[in-house]
Amino acid sequence: MVELVEDLPEIRAALDSLDALQRKETARRVQVVLDRLPDRYGDALEWKYIEGLSVAEIAVRLGVATKAAESLLARARTAFRDAFSAVHGAGVEA
Amino acid sequence: MKEDNEEQIAALLRLAGPRPRIDDERTARVRAQVHDEWLRGVRQRTRVRWLGAAVAAAAMIAAVMLFIPRQRPAPAAAPSTIVAHVQTILGTTKPPVAMAATVAEGTWIETLAGSALSLDWNGATLRLGEQTKVRLDSARNATLERGTIYFDGHQSNVIIRTALGEIRDIGTQFEVRLRAETLRVRVREGRVDLRRGGESFIADAATELVAGPTSVRKNAIAVSGAEWQWIEEAAPPLRLEGLTLHEALTRVAREKGLRVELRGVDGDVRLHGGVAFTPDEALDAATAATSLSWRIENDTLIVSGRR
Numbered sequence: 001m002v003e004l005v006e007d008l009p010e011i012r013a014a015l016d017s018l019d020a021l022q023r024k025e026t027a028r029r030v031q032v033v034l035d036r037l038p039d040r041y042g043d044a045l046e047w048k049y050i051e052g053l054s055v056a057e058i059a060v061r062l063g064v065a066t067k068a069a070e071s072l073l074a075r076a077r078t079a080f081r082d083a084f085s086a087v088h089g090a091g092v093e094a
Numbered sequence: 095m096k097e098d099n100e101e102q103i104a105a106l107l108r109l110a111g112p113r114p115r116i117d118d119e120r121t122a123r124v125r126a127q128v129h130d131e132w133l134r135g136v137r138q139r140t141r142v143r144w145l146g147a148a149v150a151a152a153a154m155i156a157a158v159m160l161f162i163p164r165q166r167p168a169p170a171a172a173p174s175t176i177v178a179h180v181q182t183i184l185g186t187t188k189p190p191v192a193m194a195a196t197v198a199e200g201t202w203i204e205t206l207a208g209s210a211l212s213l214d215w216n217g218a219t220l221r222l223g224e225q226t227k228v229r230l231d232s233a234r235n236a237t238l239e240r241g242t243i244y245f246d247g248h249q250s251n252v253i254i255r256t257a258l259g260e261i262r263d264i265g266t267q268f269e270v271r272l273r274a275e276t277l278r279v280r281v282r283e284g285r286v287d288l289r290r291g292g293e294s295f296i297a298d299a300a301t302e303l304v305a306g307p308t309s310v311r312k313n314a315i316a317v318s319g320a321e322w323q324w325i326e327e328a329a330p331p332l333r334l335e336g337l338t339l340h341e342a343l344t345r346v347a348r349e350k351g352l353r354v355e356l357r358g359v360d361g362d363v364r365l366h367g368g369v370a371f372t373p374d375e376a377l378d379a380a381t382a383a384t385s386l387s388w389r390i391e392n393d394t395l396i397v398s399g400r401r
Contacts, residue, residue: 026106026109026110029382030109030110031110031113034113035113036375045103045107046112048104049103049104049107050108050112077100080103081099082367082368083369085366085367085368086366086383
């Protein structure tokens with residue numbers, strides 16, 4: 001289990017999901033969010049966190065400098081976090 | 095981005111695993127069509143943002159020259175009154191304008207081919223379709239030289255002047271298109287009054303007036319659908335944060351010319367999220383986040399629980 005913090009309750013709640021159905025639904029939503037990001041953001045996040053590529057390797061794939069790839073990854077994480085929070089975290093204050 | 099957030103994102107992505115890869119031409123075609131349509135609004139805004147950054151200096155100069163009272167030696171020069179500000183830019187305008195730029199009364203704005211613009215005009219929305227030239231004469235009056243505009247506001251007594259007549263609204267949503275010798279006024283909500291040559295022609299919701307140099311005729315029209323699509327595309331970004339579900343759906347529906355009907359749904363549920371959405375994206379996000387489904391029937395956006 002990943003250690004979580006208080007500042008992103010939506011993500012924490014998602015990772016605390018207990019059963020397979022919930023995990024499957026969360027996985028689907030993650031993929032939906034990735035699809036809705038700009039192409040390079042989604043690809044870069046997958047390469048980094050699923051395929052385990054280094055920033056330098058991602059830079060080569062993107063055809064940009066390592067520094068630019070770092071910046072792109074930072075923007076991609078922010079975009080992913082915001083989009084995921086919007087899709088997953090809405091709707092509990094009645 | 096803090097490192098611990100990165101770990102959470104990494105964990106989520108690992109949980110999801112790689113997205114299915116496009117493995118044949120058919121899948122690619124379908125996905126591209128759906129995906130591109132969905133993302134079009136976002137990308138247009140993204141392009142505009144980057145373009146805006148790239149030409150910031152030029153835009154700033156243009157904005158200063160056009161929207162700020164010029165420095166004149168005469169001390170008695172009256173400052174221009176700001177009557178609008180820019181909400182959305184798609185493509186190119188003449189003169190170039192920046193997001194959130196203010197527009198002074200008397201300013202002409204023109205959109206080029208494939209472009210559109212949304213202005214907050216004294217609290218109402220004024221949208222310019224492509225190849226449109228408009229002058230904002232005041233907070234309530236505008237002159238349309240050519241092209242298509244859309245007005246959405248609850249204030250009354252707005253007047254749009256054209257070569258073929260004057261359009262006065264009565265708290266409404268309407269579109270005015272002026273091309274060559276034809277003026278068309280389509281009303282989505284409320285009522286407008288076309289005046290010319292001492293005559294008055296009234297158009298109610300779901301009707302249009304088509305005026306030529308010598309005649310005016312009235313037709314029934316649909317208040318939603320493909321002909322209104324450009325308005326939705328030029329809509330300012332919608333953020334869900336803090337809105338109730340009903341408020342969010344009402345805003346989306348208004349852009350689409352629809353009524354909202356909730357079936358067994360708590361409309362007071364409050365939404366979160368700072369992402370700027372197009373109307374379609376907002377609809378998807380709001381309903382996905384609350385496990386609801388939606389459909390459109392007879393100009394009504396029906397939202398209900400999933401079974």
